[in-house]
Amino acid sequence: MIKPIKIGALAIAGALALAACSSSSSAGGKTLVVGTDLPLQGASADASKSTNEVIALVLEQAGGKAGKFNVTVKQYDDSTAAKGAWDDAACAKNAQDHVANVDEVAVLGTYNSGCAKIIIPVVNQAGMLMVSHANTYPGLTVPWDKGEPDLYYPSGSRNYARIIGNDAFQGTAAAQFLYNEQGVKTLAVLDDTQAYGIGIADAVQKEFEKLGGTVLRYSWDIKAGAINTSTFQKIKAGGATAVYYGGIFDNNGVQLVKDKTSVLGDNKAFLSMSPDGFSGYPALRAMPEAEGLWMTFAGKSLDGIKKGGGAPAKFVADYTAKYGYEPNSSYSIYGGVAMQVILKAIAASDGTRKGVLGAVFGGKQLCLTAAESVSGMGFCLNQQTGDIDSVTMTLQQMTGGVETDIKTLDIAK
């Protein structure tokens, strides 16, 4: 029998030998690393791939530099194939890896707020800047649940910024639209039992009740193909005149929309509305049952960016020319905006983590003008919270299988 000590010794010797055989480190100017932390597997894989491509293009168009520093991107995957989504263990591992990579000065991500909750406290203690293009859970930056957001900042100072409005804005906008403009007095609010879905459903419920309306709250079954007709029967019996889908379309959205139509009728007979978790899905656009669905979008839609013309539209055209297809959604473009923020912070820094962090949370306030931003939205980052100081919200409606922009709301914070 081979002794275990020998096996261990052989393994370690082999590993060291392999490492020794690898190429030697390159010399040259100082190159800083930006780590992107996205779910590269599962349902969000396409969106993440597109986001990474947008980030690469932004860096390429900046000549691979930020000020006097060369910049490269290192991609981290916070998902596992086994889960098919973000994975808490992968997020915890990435957090340690971000800090361990001494050349890395900032983290771009995450896509999922749950993953951000794990990574922020770790990189916070290392004094690293983190900028998200997609986290919408309010408690990451502003008081929400007890202890939030201080729970995520053990060092006592902020290191996390996001360039998108939180769920509270989207939920508030949706509730106000339904109550004030559509005259809905009893609203059924559904959630998909996931962090994002519950957060946004809570925000809609809170605002709708504040306005004086009545809310019937349910969760939908997110298992693929699960039938939810009994929930809609309850909604019908409860006297609601509209339904709000708080969640993402990936979570059995096809069946949900079909079940709603079969029990409550189409969107002319019974109004329905969703957050941006339902945006950008060809499968939804192709559904006749989705015709007339109202949607809110935190930011500008891809369609809005293209129609807006100027530099943002040119950027989308450049992307399409380079990769042969359009960005997956405007969230991908926001990934590019987050990269622009990081590049600007690096350019204004001395190339250290402390300097990059200080460029956002100290000294002069970091702003991105509408002319600079690849999304066409200008903003400044609040140094106390890390949130943007103005939020653009787009109201859309599904018409003829297209998410059509109805109007854009600029909400000042």
Next chain:
Amino acid sequence: MSNTSVAAHTAVTNNRKWAIGYVSVVATIFVLNKFLLTYLNSDVQKFFNSWFSLSSLAEIMIWILMALGLNIIVGYAGLLDLGYVAFWALGGYVAGWLMSPFFSSLQFNFFGHARKGFEFGIHFHVLIVLILGGCFTAIWGVIIGGPTLRLKSDYLALVTLGFGEIIPQFMLNGSNIAGHNLTNGAQGIGGLDEINLFGYVIGTFAMPEKFLMVSILAGGMIFFSIRLRDGRLGRAWLAIREDELAASMMGVPLWRTKFSSYSIGAVSGGVGGVAFAILVGGVYADRFNFVISIIILSMVVLGGMGNVWGVVVGATVLSWINSIGLVQVGDLINNTFGTHVNFPSYQFLIFGLLLVLMMLFRREGFLPEARMRMVMQDEKGDVDKKVSDETKIASN
């Protein structure tokens, strides 16, 4: 010296060898990461951080702990459990409840190490939480196992499957139980306390210490698994696994023996759940799905059902592949051959192929237990003999 005492002496010697081997590997990894790696060439550092990062190795230890727990239920006693993830979840939430500011209306600290400014909530010492996590899941093992372990094979599997679905759903929807928030639903419970061992604080970046902690837990479970297997209870489990009827005829109390395996297996799941929550810094209901139960079961089956070291190998290989292995191997292949294959997306294909090939050519697993190997080889021998006999008859 009698045959029995010779066998016992051999077993002790073998166990000691493995113990030395295990301790050597863990100590080497600890020393390398804690003291040596920072002095080595940056390429060597990058190699280890990419291929064998300490976070991944710590995670592997958790999977080993889980797989060994399930091995007692499935590998030793032969009870098919398809809901083992429930114990992981229960253990994790014990850590969330007893080591965090989550129950903000309370303020209770029993040798815990609450973060500054977050003294509210419940804060027990980590060692107490590990024990309580094990006890809590053992109680749930008793509650679930008591009425259900009289069932056999398929029926038992279905009941455990149900248990594995109910508990995570409860955690996911437990933010409003009669007006009380017990689990914080999909948001999970974060901000777990740091570890304070007798004045030595294991902080966020103390990965070598955290690795050592989970390695000690996994090592303890290896020790208990081996000792239990070789003892009277372990032999009773194996007897039930091989032939329940024959075991009962020999005087083995079936229900009591099965019950003990289920409860002891549950303890391991609970302890592992606590350790995992500490590693991640929180507990999130999203993790606890059916796939996790199946992966743990696959670790047991592929490694070698009933063999502790086989299960350790199975858990190590599969969890490494799942966490970084496939990504690194994929990158290596892509960089070498200039391809752009997204290897992680083929994980289930590779996993499925591995299962099929193993079942075709090595059903007993990577490192099979001696009895299991004999059973499998006998069965294979019987089938081969039967096929050979039928061929002869046909040719005559």
